[in-house]
Amino acid sequence: MKSRNLLKFGLIAAAALMVFGCGSGEASSSASSSTPTTAPTTEGKKLKIGVSIPSADHGWTGGVKYWAEQEMKKHPEIEWVYQTADNPAKQNESLDAMLAQKIDGLVILAHASEPLTPKAKELHDAGVFIINVDRGFTEPVADIFLAGDNKAFGRISAEFIAKQLGGKGNVLILEGVACNVNTDRVEGAKEIWAKNPGIKVLDSQQADWNQQKAFEKMQTMLVKHKEVNAIWAADDDMALGAEKALKEAGRDKNIFILGGAGMKDIVKRVMDGDPMFPGDVTYPPSMIAQGIELAVKTMTGKTKAELKAWKPTNEVVKIELIEKANAKDFYFPDSIY
């Protein structure tokens, strides 16, 4: 009886593995099963580059996945090893797997900085060329760091709110999942408001980057706070949830929402002059595509030794304010985000 149960458990585990294995395997094969063009390295074989990103658990990470897959398709000359991960621990494991597959380079958007730094260092020490996107490691292990600037995200959007309110008004905050990204954005925003004594932050709640949670938390905050002039949300998904709560409570007049990350639906409404969304800030998930492109450009044609001698460089993805005037430059109707 006992052994039968064990057997069953094994079968289920195997089935589960197959489901997931297929999920990610399909993506990697579609990216790697490209035409066998001649190897671009001087060492005579195809470059093998790993791409490790968080799995799509909300709109923005969905965008990351989309842009990463688009960019990999553009470069069939590279052998891609592509993995998404639910959490930092899983991402660590997938890095181990990539190391075992002897990748030459790695493009990584880390779930979180601290837990992944040691593993990234291990890969770096093993001679893997590392392009780190968005969230920086706590040690200088990246050869190229393409930084997303979450503090700037917070500052720019907070400044816009202050300007829009004429330096005076009440603000509610919707935060994402507690993590560095969220903390940087919220701190950036609060720095600005600290300099604007007329702006009062009434309340701040976590809505986990999730539309439904943002909706519900905002419903409750609106009951408590009768005078609200603006809502600052740490990303556009939550901004949409906040809007639903405002409409549902009949509080959608004389108030506006500022999210961020440049979701196409929101950018469209900025472009159309919707009073609910006078602006947005960019934090494009396409930065992963930039990272992948950088990897291909930098690594192609270089020898191992040349890459080893590479001096680490830093680049910052510029965070820009989207307003009605410039919105059309940021509107990509074909993007999934």
Next chain:
Amino acid sequence: MKFLKNNQALVALAAMYILYVLIDVIWWKKGVATDPQNLRNILSQNSYTGIIAVGMTLVIIGGGIDLSVGSLMGLLGVLSILALNKPADDPTKTIAAIVVGVGAGALIGFANGVIITWGKIAPFVATLAGLVGFRSLALALTDARSLTSSSKDLFPGLAQGGIPIPGAVDAAGRPLLAHWPIFIFIAIAAVSSWILNRSVYGRRLIAVGANETAAIYSGIRSNQIRVISYTILGICTGIAAVLQGSRLTGADPASLGQIVELDAIAAVVIGGTSLNGGKGQIWSTVVGVLILGLISNILVISSINPNWQGCVKGVIILLAVLIQRGQKSTS
């Protein structure tokens, strides 16, 4: 006195609410604890989890458990919005969305039950497979994109419409609506309570959950009984998914229904239903849902640092269960 002893969950809920009102009156002075809009929000926000928790109560009383409902809700939401977005006129679309969402829920619930009973796989394991599998299926079907409902009128009205609460208006001067899901939740709870306490099926479900061998010796087809309970839960999950899709005018495959299974099981347990099966009540689960909803509401209103809210919530849940235990041991 006997009533109180037999209704510990209700005592916990009442105690919590009275505390809420007192803190509000003495300390915050905002009137939120008695604000009709806030109370309506609590009911409305928790009716979705509540509908699932009612089905979960039946499954747990029958000696099972279902961890897959959260992911299933995501999948059913996606399926129902996909059905909705087929080109057709609005009423047809909406009916298609309901039929697909609820129908697929029933089918998958039935399949869960069959795997558990005739497949002889422990409920925990079988539905754990569903927990990971259904979410993945939802993501795969949509390529991880959020779906937006194409119905502008009828479908959103399912969850966004309702009955005006007499005398209450919102900030825009419109009558405050008690949303349909609140009534659907109450209706499902009432029907399930009747099933559990009055129907022949209910007797047999309790018997199977308490002592399956004894039930079989009494001539009960225990597999059939258990499969029905999972099917009912699947239907409940489908209803909740369609309504949530209506409320959010779309479905996000990644986040819809996330950890609803834990909230639903927590509500069942807080209400006082034993995880061992064979014992429990629907209305006590309804109270459990309200306790959880009230806790979340209090936490948001109290402006406790979001990072600490989980701790506070955990302590309050333990306290609620302890209040029940205390009541029980004095009886």
Next chain:
Amino acid sequence: MILVTGLTKAFGSNVALDAFDISIQPGEIIGVIGENGAGKSTFMKLLSGVHQPSGGAIQIEGSSKSFATPREAQAEGIAMVHQELNLIPTLNAADNIFLGREKGGLTVNRKETIAEAAELLRLVGANFGPEALCGDLSVAQQQLVEIAKAISQKPKLIIFDEPTAVLGEQESVELFTLIRGLKEQGVAVLYVSHRLPEILSLTDRLVVLRDGVKVGEYPTAGQTEGSLADLMVGRPLADIFPQRTTDPATAPIELQVNQLTSLPLVQDVSLTLHKGEILGIAGLIGSGRTEFAEALVGLRKSSVNSVAIDGTSVKISGLQDALKNGIAYISEDRKGKGLITSMSIRDNICLAALRQLSNKPKQQETTANWIQNLSIKVADAELPMTSLSGGNQQKCAIAKWLALNPKILILDEPTRGVDVGAKAEIYALIAKFAQEGMSCIVISSEMPEIIGLCHRALVFRDGNVEGELQQNELTEANIMRLAAGIKEGGKAA
């Protein structure tokens, strides 16, 4: 009426019942006896649809039947009162009686259910109503619900499996009256019991099984306990009780308990136990015997004036304290509290002494020793406990505590559900322990056991010691008198 021919059941290569024939007529009471593992349970389970036969036929009123489920057997008029109680604790008596055959269509017809249940409960002599929650009923009361449930099916045949195992004397007497009443109404009864006096007084004829084979069918008249035991075991069994050679009354006092109280069932119980003595504790079900033992070893909350072992005062607030002081308690509930039946024989025997038996070789050695010392019949000590018969399981339960070298051994119903042969072996073991200087307390509902085994006995009544009987005073009449609270004059207290 019912004709069984060539009924055979094999579990894998093990033939549990081999070509069994029997013919049952209306209004007959047939006793079924045999040692544990003789095939009695298998036979009953085949007849009641729990198991399906590997061969043979069951004919009812001349037409051949096969039962895939208990439901189908019930439909053909065969009801069974199981030995393990099969009630739903969270449902009331009425719902339990009609479980699976509820009154009403979609909805339960409560009025009718309650009314009919009340009538049935009255018939079986229950002192509780149909709306009593089964979980709140005593084991004996639950047994009455089981019986009412069987009768409610208006069966042609009722099978009773050890019905008196959990009943007190009085309740047993009422049950026999009921069974004789059923006989008058033309219902056939199969009566399975280890209690040979019951078989002798109740049945018309009897069937003896041994090792899955029918030894024979005999009219009950003319048989004696001795002849039945011989038939079951297949060899003469002179006396199942060993000689009591020593007189421990003069030996030093090993254990002295002064006024132990554990409400609500035990009040101010005091006792003394000499070295090498076998002290019996008799009394009716619910008189607080088990609760006293559990309180003494710290399994129940209690207050006590003093407990002294070897003259030294000790404090026992948990089972660990009891074990440290050399007291071991072997529960009456072998399957529920005594053994972990899904674990192996070795794991069970070594469970209490794991700290001393930290590695596998040590455990194997200890297990092998006990298997030999207690002559436990074991094919392989790594097999699960369920592979053993009741008697051998009980020996394992005893071995588990002996592995700790206790000075005082409390055995609660040591031979419940154990066949005659194994009983004799267990009695011999207890006598041997006592001879070697261990002090034993034997709690038993079987009066012959108290009378034949013990040096002295206390009789409990309502949580108190009603009286003490020396070896020469140990008779069924004396024990019953004290247990029922009847004063010397013959009047009930």
